[in-house]
Amino acid sequence: MSLALELKNVTVQYQTDIAVKNVSLAVEEGEFLIIMGPNGGGKSTLIKAVLDLVPLTAGEITINGQNRQHSFGKIGYVPQQSYFDHKFPITVKDVILMGRLPAKMRWFHRYSAQDHEIAQRVMADLNIEHLAHKNLDELSGGQKQKVLIARALSTHPEILVLDEPTTSLDPPSRLQIYNILKTLNEKMTIVMISHDDQTISQYGSTMIYFNKRILYKGKDFPPQLLVSTNI
Numbered sequence: 241m242s243l244a245l246e247l248k249n250v251t252v253q254y255q256t257d258i259a260v261k262n263v264s265l266a267v268e269e270g271e272f273l274i275i276m277g278p279n280g281g282g283k284s285t286l287i288k289a290v291l292d293l294v295p296l297t298a299g300e301i302t303i304n305g306q307n308r309q310h311s312f313g314k315i316g317y318v319p320q321q322s323y324f325d326h327k328f329p330i331t332v333k334d335v336i337l338m339g340r341l342p343a344k345m346r347w348f349h350r351y352s353a354q355d356h357e358i359a360q361r362v363m364a365d366l367n368i369e370h371l372a373h374k375n376l377d378e379l380s381g382g383q384k385q386k387v388l389i390a391r392a393l394s395t396h397p398e399i400l401v402l403d404e405p406t407t408s409l410d411p412p413s414r415l416q417i418y419n420i421l422k423t424l425n426e427k428m429t430i431v432m433i434s435h436d437d438q439t440i441s442q443y444g445s446t447m448i449y450f451n452k453r454i455l456y457k458g459k460d461f462p463p464q465l466l467v468s469t470n471i
């Protein structure tokens with residue numbers, strides 16, 4: 241089995257704060273990796289490092305054996321929902337099309353017929369075609385989350401990275417999102433930050449407990465870790 245993602249001795253430091261400390265991690269193709277850990281423990285920084293959104297202080301990250309800087313389009317990213325200003329007047333289809341924007345955008349970018357076709361297809365896959373012309377702020381939390389997943393899928397990624405995709409969703413909407421992810425996991429590797437310890441047993445193939453470094457990696461969530469590590 242080949243590696244979808246590999247981190248070797250990765251450190252990320254913000255000014256004086258070390259958020260990720262000398263982390264090494266190998267994620268195999270087809271894994272569903274769940275990252276848990278305390279607030280402020282560096283989980284988001286870890287995935288931002290994978291996405292090339294923060295510079296590495298030390299170490300190396302490869303995506304399918306290639307340096308992370310050559311991974312544009314290979315990773316789909318679903319950020320925390322709070323990233324989006326929900327009052328911003330933008331339609332569902334426009335949000336999904338934005339996922340097709342090239343790494344180096346020109347001033348007047350025109351979406352191609354293929355971009356529109358792909359946006360249509362990912363909306364159909366997630367059963368949200370009927371929402372295409374709605375504004376983002378007209379949607380429920382669960383619908384918004386599906387739109388963000390559709391946007392991430394619009395580049396046909398090999399890895400899908402999600403930052404707490406079910407926060408603030410009710411249990412039925414959570415279940416819908418998890419089931420979508422389970423189906424997607426048949427075709428792609430998934431890396432997801434979650435505070436929902438129910439998730440690991442049913443959906444994740446591996447979990448790590450993270451606080452600046454990996455304190456646990458395995459198949460089960462061990463609650464005693466929270467006590468024994470005093471966090």
Ligand SMILES: Nc1ncnc2c1ncn2[C@@H]1O[C@H](COP(=O)(O)OP(=O)(O)OP(=O)(O)O)[C@@H](O)[C@H]1O
Nearest residue numbers: 254255257259277278279280281282283284285286
């Ligand atoms: N852009 C930044 N500049 C400076 N410090 C930052 C920046 N982003 C995060 N940090 C700091 O890095 C540490 C880790 O933050 P990070 O958001 O990665 O943690 P997290 O585990 O995702 O937290 P949460 O569960 O609350 O989302 C925190 O101390 C935070 O204040």
